[in-house]
Amino acid sequence: MRLRIGFVGLGTIGEPIANNLRKAGHDLTVWNRTPSKAAHIVSKGGKLAGSARECATGRDLVITCVSDEKALDTVLEGPDGVLEALRDGDVLVDMSTAGVRAARSVSERAAARGAGFVACPVLGSRSAAEQAQLVLVAGGPAVARERARPALHAVSARIFELEDAAQAALMKLCVNAIGGAMITGFGEALALGQAGGVPVAKLVEVLQASSFHSPLYLMKGELVERRDWAPRFAIALAEKDQRLAQEAAADLGAKTPVNDTVRRVFADAAQSGRADKDIAAVAELFFEWVAKT
Template structure:
């Protein structure tokens, strides 16, 4: 049984931390809003009053937060993780942040004779609940091997990608493909819809065709029903696209399709859909093409 700290109890952090509890680990949690920790505490977690306290009590400290500035606040702040570290502990960030933001946290963690593992995930809240996420990891290999049993309690597919920021770049690469794929699906659905086909059947055909994928399968229901409750919001996808563009500048990569899709996401946000699931791109295009459901 490991002494695990968990910081960040959003839509992903709650089920992921609960899966660590189910696996028998001693879990202590912190979140900016304590009310969001109630279900995890009810499942057996203990509460800490700060990230610093978590770091002082736990051997493995996980962070799962919304963006890079939040990660730096909970790790590098006065009452942050780094302030509470003692040697030989391991900090694992599972958020989606830029390589530059990640490297800054790594340097601070290593200055305390500890190790930092980058562990962003692939998959939705449903996969988080089912402990079947994909986990992309990079950092010190020996530290990764220590963390691996904890990753296996949360995810089905494990990928060790390298010693530095490789996992960050891989995560951003995946999210640009996910976002652009959803814009392509929106265009296919609206074309068929304007020709008089039934949207539900159109989605079923797409899911059962050569272009079907787990992503397409997850989005059949929201697109068919026209109900876009957020599994992953437009605003979060925009954030990840912007991080990908920063990485593209760093490595000298052209991303024209990603750039076009970023504009479509901006249109969704500008029309009040920023908190909707990013599959709402279909509804945006329907509006642009004069389709009302």
């Protein structure tokens, strides 16, 4: 089914998602704070809106995909914002990782305009997004999810559906909290091994032979070996995800000592000039810490 889609946010993940919606034949209008990022999509037939509001006006589906809950509020609120455009029966899907509080709050604000809301955080890197192989966790009312489904299928390998937007948001934070523990534990162990003369490649090889093996270690181990810190998933975003998990934990009364430490490591990595580097660069931070002691 061909949908008229308004897509707001053409960042690392948003741009390839929007591009796949275009390729799937949907009628695509995009908006981005920096319009130059829309050039490729517009050259292929997508339309460029003059504001988030215009992008969201008169669409079958409005999708937002931005970096965090503040960026989300910026595109949603105000006279030029998405919410201003929503009418009764409209559907808004947010593919950002904006946390549980944002999922609840946007859900309420959309409902106040008669619109259905689906929190739909994505799992996967830019390359997964490019290949339409993302994993989606879509939470919201059945009728809104049904409207969104053709678009979500066009960009993903797999969709997990939940009744509740807040639970979808929480699910994503939980998965990324685990990923955060994995990558920081990995970087720390690589530095410990290296300090004792164990090469990174050898340690990754043994790890991958154990029941702890994971595609993450294979991918990130290669990056660490090459000292390639180009951002597939930037440390600043990982730190934000851990912050949102802590916020959710505080609201739910959960104790998260591991997450607290992981967030501190990401924060240290960001503050030492690695905010825009890939999460694999936490290894570099641990290498530096060994060298300095």
